[in-house]
Amino acid sequence: MTGAADILDRVLNTLAAWALALLWVLPLAYAIWTAFHPAAYEARFELLAPLTLENFAKAWEAAPFARYFLNTFVLVTMILAGQFFLCTLAAYAFARFTFPGRNVLFALVLLQLLVMPDILMVENYQTMRLLHLVDTIPAIALPYIASGFGIFLLRQTFMTIPKELDEAARIEGSSFLGVLWKVYIPLAKPTYLAYGLVSVSHHWNNFLWPLIVTNSVDTRPVTVGLSIFSAIDSGIEWSVINAATLMTSGPLLIAFLLFQRQFVQSFMRAGIK
Amino acid sequence: MRGPNIKREWIYGWLLLLPAMVFLFAFTHIPAITTVLNSFFSTPRGRRPAKFLGLGNYERMLDDPVFWKVFWNNLWFALGTIPVSIALAIVMALWVNEKLTGRSFVRMAYFTPTVLPLIAVANIWMFFYTPGFGLFDQITGFLFGWPASNYLGNPDTALNAIIVVTVWKEAGFFMIFYLAALQAIPVSLKEAAQIEGAGRWTIFWRITFPLLMPTTLFVCVNAVINSFRLVDHIFILTDGGPDNASALLLFYIYEVAFRFWETAYGATLTVALLVLLSLLAIGQFFFFDRKVHYK
Numbered sequence: 001m002t003g004a005a006d007i008l009d010r011v012l013n014t015l016a017a018w019a020l021a022l023l024w025v026l027p028l029a030y031a032i033w034t035a036f037h038p039a040a041y042e043a044r045f046e047l048l049a050p051l052t053l054e055n056f057a058k059a060w061e062a063a064p065f066a067r068y069f070l071n072t073f074v075l076v077t078m079i080l081a082g083q084f085f086l087c088t089l090a091a092y093a094f095a096r097f098t099f100p101g102r103n104v105l106f107a108l109v110l111l112q113l114l115v116m117p118d119i120l121m122v123e124n125y126q127t128m129r130l131l132h133l134v135d136t137i138p139a140i141a142l143p144y145i146a147s148g149f150g151i152f153l154l155r156q157t158f159m160t161i162p163k164e165l166d167e168a169a170r171i172e173g174s175s176f177l178g179v180l181w182k183v184y185i186p187l188a189k190p191t192y193l194a195y196g197l198v199s200v201s202h203h204w205n206n207f208l209w210p211l212i213v214t215n216s217v218d219t220r221p222v223t224v225g226l227s228i229f230s231a232i233d234s235g236i237e238w239s240v241i242n243a244a245t246l247m248t249s250g251p252l253l254i255a256f257l258l259f260q261r262q263f264v265q266s267f268m269r270a271g272i273k
Numbered sequence: 274m275r276g277p278n279i280k281r282e283w284i285y286g287w288l289l290l291l292p293a294m295v296f297l298f299a300f301t302h303i304p305a306i307t308t309v310l311n312s313f314f315s316t317p318r319g320r321r322p323a324k325f326l327g328l329g330n331y332e333r334m335l336d337d338p339v340f341w342k343v344f345w346n347n348l349w350f351a352l353g354t355i356p357v358s359i360a361l362a363i364v365m366a367l368w369v370n371e372k373l374t375g376r377s378f379v380r381m382a383y384f385t386p387t388v389l390p391l392i393a394v395a396n397i398w399m400f401f402y403t404p405g406f407g408l409f410d411q412i413t414g415f416l417f418g419w420p421a422s423n424y425l426g427n428p429d430t431a432l433n434a435i436i437v438v439t440v441w442k443e444a445g446f447f448m449i450f451y452l453a454a455l456q457a458i459p460v461s462l463k464e465a466a467q468i469e470g471a472g473r474w475t476i477f478w479r480i481t482f483p484l485l486m487p488t489t490l491f492v493c494v495n496a497v498i499n500s501f502r503l504v505d506h507i508f509i510l511t512d513g514g515p516d517n518a519s520a521l522l523l524f525y526i527y528e529v530a531f532r533f534w535e536t537a538y539g540a541t542l543t544v545a546l547l548v549l550l551s552l553l554a555i556g557q558f559f560f561f562d563r564k565v566h567y568k
Contacts, residue, residue, distance in 0.1 A: 009473070013368065013371065013373070014373055014374055016368075017365075017368035017369075017373055017379050018375070018379065020364075020365070020368075020383075021378065021379040021382035021383060022382070024382045024383055024385075024386070024441070024445070025382045025385065027386075027394075027397045027398060027401065027441070028385060028386075028389075028397065030397070030400070030401075030408065031396075031397045031400075034400070085292075086292050086293040086296060087293065089289045089290070089292060089293065090289065090290050090292075090293035090294070092289055093285075093286045093287075093289035093290045094290075097282055097283075097285055097286035097289065098282065098283075098286070099282060099283040099285075099286035099287060100283065102286070105290060105294065108294075108297065108302065109293075109297065111301070111302075112297060112301050114498065114550060114551070114554055115301060115305055115547060115550070116498075116502065117300055117301060118502055118523075119501075119502070119523065119543065119546060119547065119550075120300070120301065120304040120305060120308060120543065121526070121527070121530070122308065122526065122530045122536055122539040122540055122543055123304035123305075123307050123308050123311070123540070123543075124300055124304055125530075125531075126307075126536070127299070127300070127304065142296070142299075142300060143300035143301075145296050146292075146293045146294070146295075146296030146297040146300070146301075148297070148301075151293060176285055201388055204390065205389070205390035205391060205392075207390065207391060207392050207505040207508075208504065208505060208523075208527065211508075212527070212531055222390075223390050223392045223393075223505075226390075226392055226393065226396070227392050227508060227509060230396050230399075230509065231509070238400055241396055242396070242397070242400070244396075245393045245396040245397060246393075248390065248392075248393055249388070249389045249390055249393045252388050252389075253385070253388060253389070256385070256388045257381070260377075260381060263384075263388070264380070264384060264449060264452075268449050268450070268452065268453040
């Protein structure tokens with residue numbers, strides 16, 4: 001290996017990596033450009049084009065986005081709380097208890113990784129109708145609360161915790177739930193963070209099931225609200241649609257840019273197991 | 274002494290599992306079974322209850338040209354998205370794993386599409402594809418003098434336009450898993466190969482790529498499931514059109530069940546999707562079983 005070839009190799013790789021990166025940010029950069037400039041500059045790129053926030057104001061007034069945000073916030077919180085609760089208990093049972101039927105039940109949990117609730121939307125809609133829950137926020141949340149992925153992820157983490165810690169706590173007089181609360185949950189904090197980030201971003205972005213099960217402003221999450229807003233072809237300028245688009249993805253995008261390292265590590269951690 | 278102790282452990286285990294199992298059964302296992310049952314009946318309408326049809330719905334499905342259309346569309350979509358996004362993910366991970374100038378920007382650029390909602394992604398790309406003054410037409414018009422073309426309105430290009438959007442969204446997500454796997458490969462292996470005089474290309478194909486196989490299996494399973502699940506952007510970009518040219522299986526199920534309200538036929542199509550997914554999952558495990566040795 002000669003030095004010159006090595007340097008050339010490195011330069012070419014860097015250039016290619018950068019070219020792909022620029023290509024990859026182009027769509028988003030473009031959306032940001034149109035959202036912050038008057039409609040006249042949609043397809044004209046001038047460095048000194050005037051900046052404006054008017055597109056955001058127009059979008060905010062044209063549709064009840066405040067309500068949509070509130071709905072999404074409630075939805076995501078509800079799902080996360082439910083998932084943490086149910087998955088923790090189930091993962092604890094699978095990790096540290098022996099009982100008849102354990103393997104069969106675990107296989108049934110893993111089955112959900114393949115047969116996701118989204119695919120069963122036809123039947124789940126019938127269930128929600130029977131329960132009189134159609135067009136409510138719990139109806140969007142319920143199918144996702146017992147997450148096979150969450151149970152699996154937490155079980156893997158709980159199994160790595162040394163049994164000695166568990167036994168020590170028991171000797172000190174903790175009940176089995178006390179051990180879960182004092183030993184397992186604190187030691188699994190990174191997994192909870194990872195799973196929480198993945199869950200929140202997944203359900204913030206979810207669209208198909210909420211589209212089916214909601215039909216009023218009071219329940220629609222932002223994704224469904226955005227799709228309705230941009231489906232009205234006539235009259236709405238691109239710059240306003242792009243402003244609305246950025247607005248709906250904004251909170252997650254800003255959170256991602258601020259906590260980039262944690263995000264990437266969380267997705268990695270969630271995937272490796 | 275031992276007997277009651279074990280029993281108590283059983284009861285604790287079952288009690289801990291109970292809440293999660295109730296929800297799992299209510300929204301995954303029982304619906305899966307009733308889907309199969311309902312596929313043998315007609316759709317109940319008003320006062321008319323469901324009638325047993327036997328295999329009637331399945332015969333209808335096999336005779337349904339739209340079903341075959343979306344079926345082949347979906348296979349083409351899978352074939353178009355999975356290999357390209359995985360290859361791109363590996364290349365991205367290799368680059369980001371190296372000492373690169375501005376590495377954190379590059380990594381951010383690759384990963385950002387992952388955090389955007391697919392609906393928002395569709396809105397952003399919609400403008401790219403707009404005939405005449407969309408960015409694609411502007412670029413191809415400026416560089417090659419091509420006339421305005423309606424990528425989303427043309428049956429020949431609509432599905433491919435959707436594939437491009439999906440790859441853009443997915444590749445950075447898969448990159449993360451490869452990045453994690455690359456960081457777990459000991460540097461000594463690569464150094465040993467370099468001392469032996471192996472070039473970059475040989476190192477990649479003989480060392481890195483085989484060691485990435487378990488990750489590839491994991492990513493592949495995810496990518497296959499995604500190729501049958503990701504339909505959100507279709508609602509914005511083409512709404513399945515023109516003439517179902519860009520409709521996928523899950524999108525068609527949505528149309529049948531929630532636009533035409535033929536829930537029984539929707540259930541039949543769901544069974545087809547479930548069978549297809551299971552076959553692909555089993556197939557992948559057998560295919561990769563011979564190739565994944567490094568655990």
